[in-house]
Amino acid sequence: xxxxxxxxxxxxxxxxxxxxxxxxxxxxxxxxxxxxxxxxxxxxxxxxxxxxxxxxxxxxxxxxxxxxxxxxxxxxxxxxxxxxxxxxxxxxxxxxxxxxxxxxxxxxxxxxxxxxxxxxxxxxxxxxxxxxxxxxxxxxxxxxxxxxxxxxxxxxxxxxxxxxxxxxxxxxxxxxxxxxxxxxxxxxxxxxxxxxxxxxxxxxxxxxxxxxxxxxxxxxxxxxxxxxxxxxxxxxxxxxxxxxxxxxxxxxxxxxxxxxxxx
Amino acid sequence: xxxxxxxxxxxxxxxxxxxxxxxxxxxxxxxxxxxxxxxxxxxxxxxxxxxxxxxxxxxxxxxxxxxxxxxxxxxxxxxxxxxxxxxxxxxxxxxxxxxxxxxxxxxxxxxxxxxxxxxxxxxxxxxxxxxxxxxxxxxxxxxxxxxxxxxxxxxxxxxxxxxxxxxxxxxxxxxxxxxxxxxxxxxxxxxxxxxxxxxxxxxxxxxxxxxxxxxxxxxxxxxxxxxxxxxxxxxxxxxxxxxxxxxxxxxxxxxxxxxxxxxxxxxxxxxxxxxxxxxxxxxxxxxxxxxxxxxxxxxxxxxxxxxxxxxxxxxxxxxxxxxxxxxxxxxxxxxxxxxxxxxxxxxxxxxxxxxxxxxxxxxxxxxxxxxxxxxxxxxxxxxxxxxxxxxxxxxxxxxxxxxxxxxxxxxxxxxxxxxxxxxxxxxxxxxx
Numbered sequence: 168x169x170x171x172x173x174x175x176x177x178x179x180x181x182x183x184x185x186x187x188x189x190x191x192x193x194x195x196x197x198x199x200x201x202x203x204x205x206x207x208x209x210x211x212x213x214x215x216x217x218x219x220x221x222x223x224x225x226x227x228x229x230x231x232x233x234x235x236x237x238x239x240x241x242x243x244x245x246x247x248x249x250x251x252x253x254x255x256x257x258x259x260x261x262x263x264x265x266x267x268x269x270x271x272x273x274x275x276x277x278x279x280x281x282x283x284x285x286x287x288x289x290x291x292x293x294x295x296x297x298x299x300x301x302x303x304x305x306x307x308x309x310x311x312x313x314x315x316x317x318x319x320x321x322x323x324x325x326x327x328x329x330x331x332x333x334x335x336x337x338x339x340x341x342x343x344x345x346x347x348x349x350x351x352x353x354x355x356x357x358x359x360x361x362x363x364x365x366x367x368x369x370x371x372x373x374x375x376x377x378x379x380x381x382x383x384x385x386x387x388x389x390x391x392x393x394x395x396x397x398x399x400x401x402x403x404x405x406x407x408x409x410x411x412x413x414x415x416x417x418x419x420x421x422x423x424x425x426x427x428x429x430x
Numbered sequence: 431x432x433x434x435x436x437x438x439x440x441x442x443x444x445x446x447x448x449x450x451x452x453x454x455x456x457x458x459x460x461x462x463x464x465x466x467x468x469x470x471x472x473x474x475x476x477x478x479x480x481x482x483x484x485x486x487x488x489x490x491x492x493x494x495x496x497x498x499x500x501x502x503x504x505x506x507x508x509x510x511x512x513x514x515x516x517x518x519x520x521x522x523x524x525x526x527x528x529x530x531x532x533x534x535x536x537x538x539x540x541x542x543x544x545x546x547x548x549x550x551x552x553x554x555x556x557x558x559x560x561x562x563x564x565x566x567x568x569x570x571x572x573x574x575x576x577x578x579x580x581x582x583x584x585x586x587x588x589x590x591x592x593x594x595x596x597x598x599x600x601x602x603x604x605x606x607x608x609x610x611x612x613x614x615x616x617x618x619x620x621x622x623x624x625x626x627x628x629x630x631x632x633x634x635x636x637x638x639x640x641x642x643x644x645x646x647x648x649x650x651x652x653x654x655x656x657x658x659x660x661x662x663x664x665x666x667x668x669x670x671x672x673x674x675x676x677x678x679x680x681x682x683x684x685x686x687x688x689x690x691x692x693x694x695x696x697x698x699x700x701x702x703x704x705x706x707x708x709x710x711x712x713x714x715x716x717x718x719x720x721x722x723x724x725x726x727x728x729x730x731x732x733x734x735x736x737x738x739x740x741x742x743x744x745x746x747x748x749x750x751x752x753x754x755x756x757x758x759x760x761x762x763x764x765x766x767x768x769x770x771x772x773x774x775x776x777x778x779x780x781x782x783x784x785x786x787x788x789x790x791x792x793x794x795x796x797x798x799x800x801x802x803x804x805x806x807x808x809x810x811x812x813x814x815x816x817x818x819x820x821x822x823x824x825x826x827x828x829x830x831x832x833x834x835x836x837x838x839x840x841x842x843x844x845x846x847x848x849x850x851x852x853x854x855x856x857x858x859x860x861x862x
Contacts, residue, residue, distance in 0.1 A: 238759055257767075265765030275760035279778050279859055288774060289764035321859040341764060 177389055181374045184392060187214040188247075189345055189376045190235060195244030197227075197234065204230050205241070206401040214344070217377045219387035219408075222397035223423060228380045231397070232347045235378070236260075236267045249344055265293050268338030272350040274330040276322035282309065282333050283318040286340045294341065301340070308336040312366050328359025332366050339370075346370065348379040384428060388412060396420045494518050504823035522827045523834055526818050530834070533653015533808045534817050540584070540645060544656050547581040550574060551663065559849060582652070582660070584644035592630030596623040612769070649727035653808035655838055660727075661809075662796040662842075665734040669795070670788070672735060673742025674781075678772065680747060691743070698740040704801055706733040711805035730802055738795040745787035749780035782857045789850040793843045800835075810835050 190212040197205040204227045212218060220228045233239040234246060237253055237260045246253040248263045277285050286305035290296040296304070309315045312332035314325075322330055331351055338346060348367065352360040364386050371377060371390045381387070387394050387408055394411040396404045396419075404411070404420045412428075415421045467477045497517030501524070502508045508519035523530065532541060554574035557567035576590035600623035608615025639646040652660070679691035698706075710729040718724050753776060761771035781788075803812030814831045818824050824831075 236763055238762060261765050261767055264763055267763075269760075269763035271756055271760065271763075273754070273756050275754075275756035277757065277760070277775055277779075279782065279857070289766060292770050292774065293765040323859065337764070 177368060178372050181372055182215070182217070182392070183374060184216050185214040188212070189214045189216070189249060190378075191245075191247040192235075193245040193247075195234070195241050195246060197230065197239065197241045197243075204400050205234070206399075208244070208402060210395070210402065212345075212376065212378065214376055215374050216393060217371050217375075217391050218379070218393045218395060219391040220378065220380045220395045220397060221382070221384070221387065221423070222403075226397040227400040228397050229349050232269075232349055232378050232380055235345075235347060236264050236269055238269075261293075265289075265341055266344050268341060268343035268346045270331070270334050270338055270346065270348045270351045272353050274322070274327070274334045274354075276330055276334055276337070278322050281319050281321055282314075282325070285322065285333060286337045289337070290340050305336070305340050308339045309333070311339075311369070312336045313362075326359060327355045328362045331355065331359070331363045335363075335366055335370070345376045345378070348377065348381065350380050350382070352381060352383055382427065384412070396423065398423070500524055505825065505827055506823075518830050519827055520830055522818065522824045522830055526813075526824070529654060529813055529818065530810060531654045532656050533651065533813060535651035535653065535808075536647060536656075537645060537651075540647065543581045543584070543644065547578045548659070550577065550581075559853075580644065583647055583649070584642060585639035585646035586634060586642045587644075588630075588634045588638055592627060592634065595630060596626040599623055599626045649725050652727065654813055655810040657802070657807065657809040658796070658799045658839075659842075661731065661734060661799040661802065664731050665738060665795055665799070666792045668731070668735045669739040669742055669791075672739035673746055673788075674777065676739060676743035677746035677750060680743065681750060694736075695740045695743050698736050699744070703734070703737050703798055704804060706737055707801055707805050709733065726807070730805075730807070734795065734799065737798075738791055741791045741794075742788055745784050745791060746780060748787065749782075749784035750776065752783050753779055782854070785850050785854055785857075789846060793846055796843060796846070797839055810838065 188211060190210070192208050192210040195205060195208040196203070208231060220231065222228050230239055234241050234253075235248060241253075249266050251259050251263050251266075253259065253263060276282075277288070280288065283302060283305055286309065287296075287298065287301040290301040290304065291298055294301075306315055306318065309318055312335055314329055314332055314336075317325055317329060317333070322333065325333065335351075351367070352363050355363060360383070364383060367377070367379070367386070368390055379386070379391075389408075391408050393405060394408050395402055396411070396415075396417075398419050404415065404417050406416075411420075412424065415424055468474045493516050495518055497512065497515055498520040499508045499511050499517060500520045502511060502519070502521040503525055505519055505522075508517075508521055512519075528538065528541070532544065536544070551574070553567075554571045557563045557565065557571055573594070576594045579593075580587055580590045600619035603622040604615045604619040606615075607618050676691045676695055679687045680695065682688045682691070707730065710733040711726065714724070714729045714732075757775060757779065758771070761775040766774065800809055800811040802809050803815060806812070808816060814835060818831060819827070
């Protein structure tokens with residue numbers, strides 16, 4: 168898939184990784200019933216990092232990023248997001264969720280609201296932004312994802328790629344400091360994958376902290392500053408993209424790469 | 431295009447093919463008849479048989495209706511006028527019109543009160559049913575129940591005012607304290623409302639209703655189709671919020687709330703409505719303090735509301751279950767709290783899915799209000815079975831009376847059904 172983005176020069180000038188820690192995960196374990204899905208996860212993400220999480224299906228990558236905004240509970244270990252520790256305290260959870268944007272595989276737009284209402288709902292109700300200001304900001308982000316003309320349509324009238332770009336704009340309207348992407352292009356046609364990836368690249372160029380679960384290895388190579396490979400609930404290998412793709416260390420990673428890059 | 435017919439593999443379309451009109455004979459009524467009614471031998475036979483059946487039904491009923499007598503004062507007179515011909519005796523409807531609509535005890539010179547209440551009802555529910563209307567009209571909707579209570583029952587105006595003040599106090603407390611803690615706001619609101627009702631109730635002087643502006647009418651004197659409409663409107667509007675609360679409660683993570691809702695729903699759904707009505711008329715008095723006389727109308731409203739709320743709760747639970755989990759996750763991930771997520775994201779969609787089921791329950795509930803006739807309340811059916819058919823003048827006029835009752839209910843229920851279909855079309859935004 169890497170050829171999809173070959174026509175685009177990536178501006179790395181603002182892609183600075185700061186020393187400030189955005190996410191810290193320490194000895195995290197999670198079980199579904201008696202099934203041990205995440206095993207001893209340790210990960211530190213700095214502000215401005217772009218991390219791609221790869222791995223075979225069922226390896227726990229989605230579960231990992233869903234733990235970061237408490238869509239899934241973890242049973243052991245410590246997760247600190249943007250200085251706030253994730254605990255059972257609902258106030259903390261709501262605070263973290265409003266700082267962390269999330270984009271889903273199936274977009275999860277609200278079908279009963281227009282595109283504009285989708286984008287203004289959370290700022291108005293959670294951030295208490297005045298309606299007019301929220302709408303201006305929503306239009307700004309819709310322009311950024313290049314679909315301002317669809318603002319008054321309903322999600323069902325848009326193509327998959329357009330819906331996913333709206334979902335990105337909807338998250339951005341909350342002015343998050345961290346964006347989580349859970350297989351954002353897996354439900355899309357190849358033509359639409361490109362438009363979504365372009366949006367994500369633009370976001371990376373502006374210095375957004377991003378954690379992406381994706382199978383788009385071209386995107387990982389070009390945008391990520393770190394690739395994490397997971398298998399069977401644990402982090403098997405992490406490295407800079409060049410090293411990761413050209414010189415994988417573990418056998419499991421080698422097998423995985425040979426299977427997805429093999430044709 | 432010709433390239434396709436040759437055997438070459440390579441083919442390039444040399445332009446878009448423009449749309450053209452369908453061939454002649456593919457449109458118009460003749461085609462419709464041929465396709466739908468006479469497409470083959472069996473269908474043709476069925477069509478002819480159906481026409482025959484319609485003819486036979488109309489041949490019997492039309493003369494009966496068209497020969498109908500409207501002006502006599504008893505069944506015997508009707509028979510005299512008809513003199514052996516086939517014909518309906520609609521005079522019972524004209525002669526007992528007021529009894530059918532208002533019951534036989536409501537003071538005749540006060541009929542304008544329920545009439546006015548009905549007209550105002552239309553004004554009050556309009557902004558609820560048609561949400562394109564200005565939202566300010568909802569203020570009247572909020573006042574309407576108290577106004578209607580005062581119009582229909584009469585008596586002192588202080589009683590509905592105290593009731594309204596109680597609700598206002600509750601709403602105020604909830605607004606003030608509900609933001610910081612839902613539980614404090616919720617229970618504080620209930621406490622405030624009861625405090626206002628107790629104090630206000632004690633302040634109303636004993637004889638306040640004796641010389642009131644509107645003559646007091648006890649619940650026993652209500653009757654006819656008016657009673658059905660009152661029960662139907664009250665119970666539907668109360669059971670919908672209660673049903674929503676029960677459906678959400680059944681999904682709750684808190685075991686106590688969940689089990690209360692499950693037990694309530696399963697128990698009430700497992701019992702016939704008629705037994706609940708008997709409980710209301712006979713046994714419910716044991717649950718209230720001995721000196722209090724809780725109004726029969728109120729007891730019946732409580733029972734029917736509980737009954738239909740249990741059904742509505744299950745219908746809405748179906749709607750909630752039909753929503754993709756992603757909707758909950760998207761709402762959560764944007765930082766919406768539980769009440770916001772429910773009110774803005776989940777319920778609007780779940781209720782939309784549930785509209786056909788809710789309307790089904792509402793129509794059933796409205797027709798079930800006729801069951802109150804078995805606990806000797808004189809609703810439309812109670813009036814027909816009791817005072818009218820038992821009278822010497824009209825003993826034996828079954829078809830006309832029950833047909834009239836059926837027609838009245840049909841008009842209202844068909845209206846509800848049409849409204850719900852309009853609502854579904856209006857809310858269809860997902861274009862799936």
